[in-house]
Amino acid sequence: MSDTNQAQGKLAMMTLAALLLAGCGDGSSSAPAASSESAQNQSMAAMKNPPAAATVSGKITYDFVPAVASKDGQGRWLAKLDYAKTVQKPARNVVVELINDKSSKVLLSTETDAHGNYSFQAPLDTAVHVRVKAQMLRTAGKATGPSWNFAVRDSSSDGYGVTVDGAALFAMDGASFNSGRKASIHDLNAASGWDAVTGSYANPRSAGPFAILDTVYSASHKVLEADKNLSFPPLNAFWSPGSDDGTYFNGVGDKTLRGLHILGHEDVDTDEYDAGVIAHEWGHYFQASFSRDDSTGGPHSSANLLDMRLAFSEGWGNAFSSMARSDPMYVDTQGPAQANVGVVFKVDEIPDEVAKAWFGEVAVQSVLYRLHQSPDIGFLPIYQAMAAQKKSPAFTSLFSFATALRGNVNAAGQATLDNLLAEINTVNKDRLDMFGLRQADLPPAVTAANKGFVLPVYTALEAGVKSKTGTIGKDATVCTTSAYGKNNKLGVYRYLRFSLPQKGKHTVRISADGGLYPSFQLYSKGQPIAGNMVKDPNLGGAYNVDYDLPAQDDYVATINAVANSGCFKILLAQVKTGEMQ
Numbered sequence: 001m002s003d004t005n006q007a008q009g010k011l012a013m014m015t016l017a018a019l020l021l022a023g024c025g026d027g028s029s030s031a032p033a034a035s036s037e038s039a040q041n042q043s044m045a046a047m048k049n050p051p052a053a054a055t056v057s058g059k060i061t062y063d064f065v066p067a068v069a070s071k072d073g074q075g076r077w078l079a080k081l082d083y084a085k086t087v088q089k090p091a092r093n094v095v096v097e098l099i100n101d102k103s104s105k106v107l108l109s110t111e112t113d114a115h116g117n118y119s120f121q122a123p124l125d126t127a128v129h130v131r132v133k134a135q136m137l138r139t140a141g142k143a144t145g146p147s148w149n150f151a152v153r154d155s156s157s158d159g160y161g162v163t164v165d166g167a168a169l170f171a172m173d174g175a176s177f178n179s180g181r182k183a184s185i186h187d188l189n190a191a192s193g194w195d196a197v198t199g200s201y202a203n204p205r206s207a208g209p210f211a212i213l214d215t216v217y218s219a220s221h222k223v224l225e226a227d228k229n230l231s232f233p234p235l236n237a238f239w240s241p242g243s244d245d246g247t248y249f250n251g252v253g254d255k256t257l258r259g260l261h262i263l264g265h266e267d268v269d270t271d272e273y274d275a276g277v278i279a280h281e282w283g284h285y286f287q288a289s290f291s292r293d294d295s296t297g298g299p300h301s302s303a304n305l306l307d308m309r310l311a312f313s314e315g316w317g318n319a320f321s322s323m324a325r326s327d328p329m330y331v332d333t334q335g336p337a338q339a340n341v342g343v344v345f346k347v348d349e350i351p352d353e354v355a356k357a358w359f360g361e362v363a364v365q366s367v368l369y370r371l372h373q374s375p376d377i378g379f380l381p382i383y384q385a386m387a388a389q390k391k392s393p394a395f396t397s398l399f400s401f402a403t404a405l406r407g408n409v410n411a412a413g414q415a416t417l418d419n420l421l422a423e424i425n426t427v428n429k430d431r432l433d434m435f436g437l438r439q440a441d442l443p444p445a446v447t448a449a450n451k452g453f454v455l456p457v458y459t460a461l462e463a464g465v466k467s468k469t470g471t472i473g474k475d476a477t478v479c480t481t482s483a484y485g486k487n488n489k490l491g492v493y494r495y496l497r498f499s500l501p502q503k504g505k506h507t508v509r510i511s512a513d514g515g516l517y518p519s520f521q522l523y524s525k526g527q528p529i530a531g532n533m534v535k536d537p538n539l540g541g542a543y544n545v546d547y548d549l550p551a552q553d554d555y556v557a558t559i560n561a562v563a564n565s566g567c568f569k570i571l572l573a574q575v576k577t578g579e580m581q
Contacts, residue, residue, distance in 0.1 A: 062210035063192035077344035090116025134209035170209035226383035283320035315364025357443035393554035453491035513566035
């Protein structure tokens with residue numbers, strides 16, 4: 001960063017600190033006074049051995065407003081932020097700095113402990129104040145141990161979207177004091193800003209960034225249960241009072257905007273206290289960092305029959321959210337005074353009206369969470385199975401996850417897994433594999449007439465031969481449907497797989513029903529393989545995609561017709577280059 005940028009960043013920080021100060025308290029106090037005789041003895045000792053530093057310590061807290069849910073007389077969920085039950089929670093592992101009032105320089109820096117406590121050995125007789133950043137920062141040192149850099153930044157600041165860390169970092173400053181020569185205590189609390197009389201945010205919402213960060217603490221420390229020395233990639237969470245572009249994790253595209261994006265629009269939709277929502281999105285960050293997420297993305301609901309990759313991704317997000325918070329309730333509030341229900345459900349339940357299958361996010365999340373709750377399984381094998389997805393030849397789905405998990409648990413754990421999979425009509429026991437090859441039973445959510453759009457889960461391609469005399473091989477037929485919706489719903493994409501015993505040039509010929517244009521994508525262990533699709537000049541309605549591929553087991557591919565329904569004949573052939581003109 002240039003000197004100019006550094007100055008601008010510093011100005012932004014100080015502006016935010018001043019803004020948030022109005023919502024913060026500084027409970028300063030000195031150590032208890034000693035008795036007269038004791039004070040005289042201490043005074044004499046001090047004259048002989050003057051103190052080298054003065055202890056400055058305290059506790060950092062923030063106002064936490066719980067998101068609560070209940071049912072009305074008709075059994076419908078209600079939800080709200082319950083401001084009457086606001087409590088002060090410790091701000092855990094946040095950065096605390098001691099600032100020199102005269103020079104504005106950082107004299108000392110530390111982090112709070114799990115109870116929000118901090119301590120400095122401050123220089124004597126110096127005008128200082130305590131600054132708390134909405135940041136968890138621990139760098140990797142020579143000794144083993146975890147490292148992280150989680151920060152909450154202002155999405156309304158000028159630097160947002162300009163550089164990776166250009167958005168201003170939220171912070172709060174305590175009142176100035178003289179460090180003196182005796183120990184002193186300086187507690188700070190970030191206030192919610194809520195005024196019970198007006199029923200609105202009448203003061204700065206200082207607690208918001210720290211509430212977000214504390215959910216991140218819970219999520220990251222859940223993962224540390226399985227790997228205590230894990231190094232987390234840096235993560236920014238973007239929020240501001242008034243932010244309304246959605247709550248989501250962005251792990252691709254413009255690097256300056258990668259991170260968690262969190263709603264903050266009062267009386268419309270705020271998520272800083274909807275911990276279940278934030279932990280869900282952090283679960284997607286975990287997938288991007290330590291696992292793999294092949295999800296199509298896009299809109300989805302509990303009522304949808306989804307592409308299995310999306311169903312697993314969203315099911316994982318919801319299940320992990322409850323694992324991290326030790327709470328099966330997922331509560332999302334919205335509306336005036338944050339007193340309306342957005343989404344509420346119990347992650348361990350599967351209502352009768354939802355799809356009990358590998359393509360239903362509700363079924364997936366219930367299975368994952370109950371696996372975590374099982375005394376025969378727990379989080380470690382789940383973490384290991386998720387990590388195994390990173391290099392899985394198969395697309396990430398309940399099939400690939402469950403296969404990896406089954407190899408990491410004992411017989412009792414396997415029995416639990418098998419029972420849960422059977423409950424949602426998914427192949428299990430020794431018939432389970434990452435591709436769902438033996439999934440022969442059709443879940444009740446799909447009518448028998450639509451079986452061909454769902455099963456087999458993967459269609460196998462057998463390599464033929466292409467030479468100057470023609471192409472010899474066996475076509476495979478797959479059909480897509482928009483019967484369950486478009487873009488990311490069940491049957492829109494069909495999955496293919498094949499193995500190559502030897503390297504070389506290969507072509508995939510796709511013959512489409514009239515009026516259909518195929519979209520074909522080949523993958524190797526989650527990585528897309530580039531291929532240029534061209535129309536076959538010798539065969540109407542056919543397209544060729546050429547590749548130069550190494551020998552490898554288990555290539556996978558997707559094919560779809562965008563928003564249309566129809567069938568494709570697909571032929572894989574090795575090109576005999578020596579025989580081609």
